[in-house]
Amino acid sequence: MEGTEQLTPRAPVQVEPQSTRILIVDDHASNLLALEAILEPMGQRLVKASSGREALRCLLREDFALILMDVQMPGMDGFETARIIRQRERTRYTPIIFLTAHGRDESNLVHGYASGAADYVVKPFHPDVLRWKAEAFVALHLRQRALQLQEAALWERERRVLERQGEQRFRRVLDSMPQFVWALLADGTISYANRGWLDYAGLSPEQGRQREENLRCFHPEDVGRVQLTWNALQRSGRPKEQEYRLRRATDGEFRWFLCRTLPERDEVGRLVGWISTATDIDDARRAVESLRATSEAKDMFLTMAAHELRTPLQAARSYADLARMKAAAETPPQVDRALAGIHRSVNRMARLVENLLDMGRLQRGELRLDESDVDMGVLLRDVVEHFQPLPEGRSLEVSVPEDLVLRADGERLDQVFSNLVSNALRYSPDGGVIRLVARAEPGWIHTEVADHGLGIPADQLESIFERFSRAHGVAYGGLGLGLAIARGIVERHGGRLWAESAGRAGEGSVFHVLLPRSLS
Known part of the structure; x- marks a missing residue:
C-alpha cells in the first residue's frame, strides 16, 4: 500500500458490543496485512481474499457487514466483482468501499458507483480515515441487525399473543x-x-x-x-x-x-x-330400532297373511276351473264370462301372494336357485308367449343370437323378464312395440327390455326398485313389488338390474339386465 499521511487521532465511533465480519480484498499480500493492521482495533472478524473470485467464494460461505476491495486486480477487477456481488439477492445491499490509486478521476468514480460502490477511498489515505469510514458502516450494519432482531422479537411476541387469544377463543367454541x-x-x-x-x-x-x-x-x-x-x-x-x-x-x-x-x-x-x-345418537338409534321393529312386524304380518291366503286362493281357482269344465256346454255366455273373470281375479291374487312370499324370502336370504343351462332365446320367447294374445296396437319383439346360453335358474329368470314385460305393457297406455334384445359380452349376457311408454322421472330411476314403490302412483295398479323382486333375483345370480329413461312420455324406458354366464 502506498505511503500515508499522519492526522490527529480521534475517538472511534461507538458501536454496540457485537461482532461481525469484514471482507478485505487485494491482490497484494502486503496491502492485506496493512489493511488488517488498520482495522484490527475495531474488534471485528477480518476475512482476507487475494482475488475477486476468492472474494465471491467467501461470500457464498458467509455474510459480511462491509467489503473493502482494491479496484486494480488481475483477472477479475473490483468493478466486475462488485457487479456480480450486486446480482446476488443475499449480497445486493452489502456496502462496498473501493480502494484506488487513480485519484479522483471523475470517470472512475462514476464507474465505481455504477458498479455498486457505497464509498470511494483514494490512495494514499490516512489509516484513521479508513477505519472511521469502516466503523460507520459496521455501526450502521449492527444497528440494522439490532432493529431486525427487535422486529422479529416483536413479531414473535405478537404471534404468541395471537396464538393464545386464538386458543382461548377455540376453547370457548369447543366448550359451547x-x-x-x-x-x-x-x-x-x-x-x-x-x-x-x-x-x-x-x-x-x-x-x-x-x-x-x-x-x-x-x-x-x-x-x-x-x-x-x-x-x-x-x-x-x-x-x-x-x-x-x-x-x-x-x-x-x-x-x-x-x-x-x-x-x-x-x-x-x-x-x-x-x-x-x-x-x-341415542334418540336417532332408538327411532331406527323402532322403525326396524315395525318393519319386521309388518313383513311378518304380510308373510303370514300371504301363507293364509294361499290355500283358499288355490281352492277358489280349482272350483272355478271345475265349474267351467263341468258345465262347459250348458253354461250361458254371461255365466261363462263371470267364471272367466273369477279365474283371472284369482290368478291375479295368487300372483300377488307369491310376490309377497318371494319378497320375504329375498329379505331373509332364503331364496333358492335351481341352476341349469338356460338358452336366453328360448327363455325370452317363452316370456313373450305368456302375454299372447296382445291387444291391438301392441307387440313384443325378441332379438337374441343363437346358442346364447348361461348357467342360471330358468324359472326365476322367467319371473324377472315377465315382471319387466308386464311393467312395460302397463306403462305404455298408447301401445307400441316392446323390444327384448340380448347380446353376449365377455363373461356376461346383457339383455334390454325397451318400451315407448310414459318413461320414469330421473329422480326415481333408483327408487323404483324399492319395495312398494311406483313411479306413477296407484293409477296403474300393482303392489310395487315386481321390480324389487326382479332386482333381488338378478343380484342373487350375481348380476345387475338398472333402468334408463329420459322421463318424457313417448320416449319410454330401457331396463338393463346383466347376468354372468355362470353362477359363482
Whole structure:
C-alpha cells in the first residue's frame, strides 16, 4: 500500500458490543496485512481474499457487514466483482468501499458507483480515515441487525399473543359445542376435555384428563371395544369411528354416542396427537330400532297373511276351473264370462301372494336357485308367449343370437323378464312395440327390455326398485313389488338390474339386465 499521511487521532465511533465480519480484498499480500493492521482495533472478524473470485467464494460461505476491495486486480477487477456481488439477492445491499490509486478521476468514480460502490477511498489515505469510514458502516450494519432482531422479537411476541387469544377463543367454541371433544397426545394421554363432556360425565378438569376416570363413564360391555379400537388406531394411524354407550352423571342413564377419532400430524406428516369427538345418537338409534321393529312386524304380518291366503286362493281357482269344465256346454255366455273373470281375479291374487312370499324370502336370504343351462332365446320367447294374445296396437319383439346360453335358474329368470314385460305393457297406455334384445359380452349376457311408454322421472330411476314403490302412483295398479323382486333375483345370480329413461312420455324406458354366464 502506498505511503500515508499522519492526522490527529480521534475517538472511534461507538458501536454496540457485537461482532461481525469484514471482507478485505487485494491482490497484494502486503496491502492485506496493512489493511488488517488498520482495522484490527475495531474488534471485528477480518476475512482476507487475494482475488475477486476468492472474494465471491467467501461470500457464498458467509455474510459480511462491509467489503473493502482494491479496484486494480488481475483477472477479475473490483468493478466486475462488485457487479456480480450486486446480482446476488443475499449480497445486493452489502456496502462496498473501493480502494484506488487513480485519484479522483471523475470517470472512475462514476464507474465505481455504477458498479455498486457505497464509498470511494483514494490512495494514499490516512489509516484513521479508513477505519472511521469502516466503523460507520459496521455501526450502521449492527444497528440494522439490532432493529431486525427487535422486529422479529416483536413479531414473535405478537404471534404468541395471537396464538393464545386464538386458543382461548377455540376453547370457548369447543366448550359451547353440544358434542364432546377430547385432545390426546400421540401416546393416548388426554391433554384436554371440553366442558360439554365434563358436565355430562360429572368430572372435574383434572379428572377429565385421566384415562381411568373417562373409562368409568363407558358402559362395562363397551370398555373392551374401546381398548380394541385404540389398539387399531395406534397400528393404522387412520381415522376411525365407533358407537359406544356413555353414562350421564345426573341420572346414571347410558346413552349411545358416535365417537370419531382423527389423527393430528405436523407439517412433515408425523403423528403428534389425536382429536376425538362424541355425538349423541341415542334418540336417532332408538327411532331406527323402532322403525326396524315395525318393519319386521309388518313383513311378518304380510308373510303370514300371504301363507293364509294361499290355500283358499288355490281352492277358489280349482272350483272355478271345475265349474267351467263341468258345465262347459250348458253354461250361458254371461255365466261363462263371470267364471272367466273369477279365474283371472284369482290368478291375479295368487300372483300377488307369491310376490309377497318371494319378497320375504329375498329379505331373509332364503331364496333358492335351481341352476341349469338356460338358452336366453328360448327363455325370452317363452316370456313373450305368456302375454299372447296382445291387444291391438301392441307387440313384443325378441332379438337374441343363437346358442346364447348361461348357467342360471330358468324359472326365476322367467319371473324377472315377465315382471319387466308386464311393467312395460302397463306403462305404455298408447301401445307400441316392446323390444327384448340380448347380446353376449365377455363373461356376461346383457339383455334390454325397451318400451315407448310414459318413461320414469330421473329422480326415481333408483327408487323404483324399492319395495312398494311406483313411479306413477296407484293409477296403474300393482303392489310395487315386481321390480324389487326382479332386482333381488338378478343380484342373487350375481348380476345387475338398472333402468334408463329420459322421463318424457313417448320416449319410454330401457331396463338393463346383466347376468354372468355362470353362477359363482
